[in-house]
Amino acid sequence: MKELRGITWTHERGFAPLKRLAELALLDGPLRVDAPPIVWEAQDLAGFESRSIAELAREYDLIVLDHPGLGRAWSAGALEPLQELSGLTPADLEGRFVTGSLASYHYRGAQWAIPIDAATQVSAWADCQPAATWAEVISRQDDRMALPTKSPHAMLTFLGIAAAVSPGFEMSAHELVPARTGENAMEIFGNMVRSMPSASLDMDPINILEKISDGQLDACPLLYGYVTYARPSSRKRIITFANAPGTHSGAPGCILGGTGLALSRHSANKEGALAHLRQISSETAQQEVFGAAGGQPADATVWGESSLDRESNGFYSATLRSQSGSMVRPRYDGWIDFHHDASTFLLTSARDNRRPPEVVARLNKLHREAIQSSSSPVL
Template identity: 30%
Template sequence: MTKKIQLKGITWGHSRGLVPMVATAQRYEELHPEVEIVWKKRTLQEFADKSIEQLAAEYDLLVIDHPWTGHAAAKKMVVSYDDYLEKEYLEDQRANSVGQSYTSYNFEGKQWALPIDAATPVAASRPDLLAELGLSLPQTFADVLALARQGRVAFSLIPVDVLMSFYMFCCSLGEAPCAGTDAVVSEATGVKALQLFKSLADLTDARFYAKNPFMVFEDMVNNDEIVYCPFAYGYSNYAREGYGRKLLHFHDLVSLDERGPMISTLGGAGLAVSARSAYVDVAVDYARFVGSPAIQSTLYVENGGQPGHLQAWENKKVNANTADFFQNTLPTLQRAFLRPRYFGHMHFQDHAGDVVVRYLKEGGDEHSVLAALNDMYKESQRIDDVHG
């Protein structure tokens, strides 16, 4: 009996991260009996933190967070799909990108991962509780504050999500962060963003300083206290009948001012192939299978995935099975901010959120907070200069 080609993959430990990969691997194995694909999972924090270099040494297939793209490109630890997939396939991926999901894995003109999963912070509600309590869905940030004063609002306050939310407030005030080299954002925008953020954090229960986005959603479906989350990385699983105790509906973000709905910070996940794999061609072919429009719109999303292909987001059957999660939040994805991906930015992302969390918890001088962020930002660029 011929020994099977075995591929090992690593993803993150949530139904959205693991189950669609296992399902697609199972089907791929049925179509290619000579191949076996074994998926393992890691925590969401490890997903954001652990170096691609470490993972690529151990696994053939990597589900990665896009800020690692610059690191991956510099170290050449994952393969460029341009060297393996035909132009027509990659052009379809680009043309059907949900927001800047495809671009987020493109660095130095090469495509280092396929955008199999798309996400950005969106709003979530408990429609049953809103109706029961006679409450309206918030439309403005002022509405969110009013609802928060009743103890009915929550969102993730762990450091990395706090940093992403700080970016969101800056973008929504009209200034994208990290556009220059000396400062994360201008003093005027930064101070206002911090003050607005703190006005809401002050009205949010302290337990949410320990909850990532899906933990917030778990809190919402398992208890009957929180009726609205103004921004957290969306998880379509909670919009599916039977997944949670109660159903969540997902929405576009509220308006901060006359500029219109807020602009959140793009997330999602990409599928990369380790340059150290002994079976790069097979791994790439599996990635092609997972990212294809047919699989993204059926097998992938039906098994809890949150696809990265636009055809899946616009599919009527997909939306019917997810309380219109995809069509309701697509505008949020389409305008989401693409954060920096240069080599040293992970250093900034790993530590800057702690500075903002400390301010939200303890208060203090906003100018001092911005100065600390700017020092860290410049340090991250020096890392980039050394390794770039």
């Protein structure tokens, strides 16, 4: 039997659970898969955030992906829709996953992936109390605090702050953020960036969490949460995670992350690949294997008072409000390129102290241009 191939990302959270499930697929038991074995390969975080799903679909049977790439994948006809497959429709899966995760992979009338990992922007602290609002964050800003601004995270950080400034604001084809919302968010983002040491301005969430864990930093008010750093380990410090900061309303502002598992339309053995997809997204795998193997499950039962939560320093229950209230990013074809370019633009503008109205007007103009040139302009 020819082996199946899957592609994920290199961090323990992305690779270890899938490797373990591939092993269990060969053994007698509830997670056995009657299909050819699957071999998982991994790409780094930068590749995961930017490499074309269409390109991956020509090489792999199963693809771990991020929801903003769906528009480009739709334009290329790269993925197999899952909504007609028994046991994998939204109706079958309703309520199984933490709020927002399943819906983020539903695009243009079809379900393109099943969530296997849930994440959003939260805050991370070591040896200090979490800040509940951005005003408190700014009052405590020093060189031991950082924000992720390595592309595309400057853009994602800006949007997370905007979601705190105006909870529930709507992104549209005409404007990514309303003018006043964006201007207020840019004031906060700019103040934070200009207060950070230059050495801290080229880091992603993993870089920052490593530095907090090693004692080089103490806090990050907004980054994607990684349960890995909340668990007891050989690291110097266990990180405490909390909800993302809000503003006067108190609602945390955050942009949805996480990953879903999709089936390549080019797979030569779709039935075999589907058998593995069902195993990986099953309740047994999500509840009993993912967390134990180092992952961050999307299963709703984990995101509360669970044994996994207790073993993880309360990571899941402490950040559930952020996870459940997260905004879904646009998914149009062209978003990936746009949000990398916009990230560079926002960081440069913040460092140069450009006027927020000018920055937001330019950002919205770039967004409109990306939409207008898109072959799949649906957000």
